[in-house]
Amino acid sequence: MRRSSLTSTSFIRSYNAASILRTMHEEGACTRTSLARTTKMSPATVSRIIGQLMGHGIVREESRIPSSAGRKPxxxxxxxxxxxxxxxxxxxxxxxxxxxxLRGERLERRSCQLGTLESEGLISELAGCIDRLIRDSGLERAQVLGVGLAVSGVVDHEGGRVVRSLDLDWHDVPVAAVLGRKLGLPALVENDANAAALAELQFGRYSETTSFMYLKTETSVGAGIVLQGELLNGPGGMAGEIAHVPVIRGGHPCPCGQRGCLQTYLNVPDVLARYRSLTGEAVERETFFERALGGDPTARRLVDEAAEALAVASSFAGALLDVNLVVVGGVWGTFSPSFLQRVEERFQAVGDRTGLNKKVAVRGSSLGDDSDLMGAIGLVSDRWLNPYGSVPVAGRAGERRGMLLGARGRPLASARQDDLYLSRGETE
Ligand SMILES: [Zn+2]
Structure with a gap:
């Protein structure tokens, strides 16, 4: 038997310690006996690991359960x-x-101005910001389970690379590896809409729904697709790149050269520019939506167009992916319940006419403006709770993910070792 590492960072990622922590996260309060039963480890092993976890302050004893037999677990x-x-x-x-x-509790947030243009320098600045946040929160870096990044653009999640991001002006940047090396922590990266979909699944109000499309709107448009509890990435990481799919025949021109793209109807700056060209008035986002709710005919017309475009996009998802729920992120998901209801009715009508015969729903994001950030947190908690190569513990996690599949349905046989949260070095 090897002794466990002295640092909590490698110890909590050790196979047995992580199995015990995952079981406790799934089950809530546990006893040593119940942990041994669930994890199939020996009682002596469980007691030893619990002792170490308590030594690191990660697990604490709470209370004794009254027992008729006199024993008090x-x-x-x-x-x-x-x-x-x-x-x-x-x-x-x-x-x-x-x-x-791991529970998605929002503890401390901070804005970080990133002035450097070149990617390596920008990642260094970001690492400095993260390090300061950790230290100012009274934590040590070694305690942190990992860093999740949500990025607007095309992301190769498996490879930890941003393939293309207009906002960052990045092409093929291995951000996860570079940031991970600078911080000495595991880092994961995902497209922002995908991350937000993952957040709805893990932390949101719709966590009981295992298949849905999350539609990011407002400034950049994109979809995150969750099917049967797994995020759908696509072979090129581009699943859900719906922004420039034309949804309105002969619709508004789009900078991409086509007409009627979903992006032109849901990107608020485009909508405000259209309002300005129709009325001669430049208004802020809030004013525009207030006017739409107040009956301004031009604002209402533009909102109607957005509802139509959203309904068509929802119908694509309903027909192609067999999802019954579309979650709308950004302002289009929050400004008016009657707007979402209108989208839902049109989506339902398409389903009824095409004989799909199912009940559909369109809802606003349950995480509000924090969807992307919570998605970044969710990347780490998802990986940590469902690591590649792990043997799923009995119970909900194993049932949900399937016993032969690792995180996000990838077969265990293809598990990668370089970004594993767990190693088997600690097993007995
Ligand atoms: Zn376009």
Missing amino acids: VLLRIDYAKLPIVGVELRRNPATILLSN
Whole structure:
């Protein structure tokens, strides 16, 4: 038997310690006996690992369960403050950093101005911001489970690379590896709409719905697709890149050269520019939506167009992916319940006419403006709770993911080792 590492960072990623922590996260309070039963480890191993976790302050004993037999098993709980996660909404100015934990609790947030243009320098600036946030929160870097990044653009999640981002002006930047090396922490990156979809699945109000499309709107448009509890990335990381799919025949011209793209109807600056050209009046976002709700005919017409475009996009998802729920992020998901209801009715009507015969729903994001950031947190918690190569613990995680599949349905046989959260070095 090897001794566990002295640092909490490698210890909590060790196979047995992580299995125990995952079980405790799924089950809530546990006893040593119940942990041994669920994880199939020996009682002696469980007691030893619990002792180490308590030594690191990650697990604490809570209370004794009254027992008729006179024995009083001790309840154990995770101290989530000792399992922090950092999430980043990575934009050039400003990036937002959130300190959270495995439960998605929002603990501390900070804006970070990233002035450097060149990618390596920008990642160094970001690493400095993250390090300061960790230190100012009274934590040590070694405690942090990982850093998740949500980026607008095409992302190769598996390879940890931003393939293309207009906002960052990046082409093929291995951001996860570079940031991970600078911080000495695992880092993961995902497209912002995909990350936001993951956040709805993990932390949102719709966590009981395992298949849905999350539609990011307002400034950049994109979809994150969750099917049967798994995020759909696509072989090129481009699943859900719906912004420039024409949804309105002969519709408004788009900078991409086509007409009727979804982006031109849901990108608020485009809508405000259209309002200005029709009325001669330049208004702010809030004023525009107030006027639409107040009955301004031009604003209402533009909102109607957006509803139509959204309904068509929802119908694509309903027909192609068999999803019954579309979650709308950004202002289009929050400004008016009757707007979403109109979209839902049109989506339902298409389904009824095409004989799909199912009940559909269109809802606003349950995480509001924090969807991307919570998605970045969700990247780390998802990987940590469902690591590649792990044997899923019994119970909900195993049932949901399938016993032969790793994170996001990837077969265990193809598990990569370089970004594993867990190693088997600690197993007995
Ligand atoms: Zn376009």
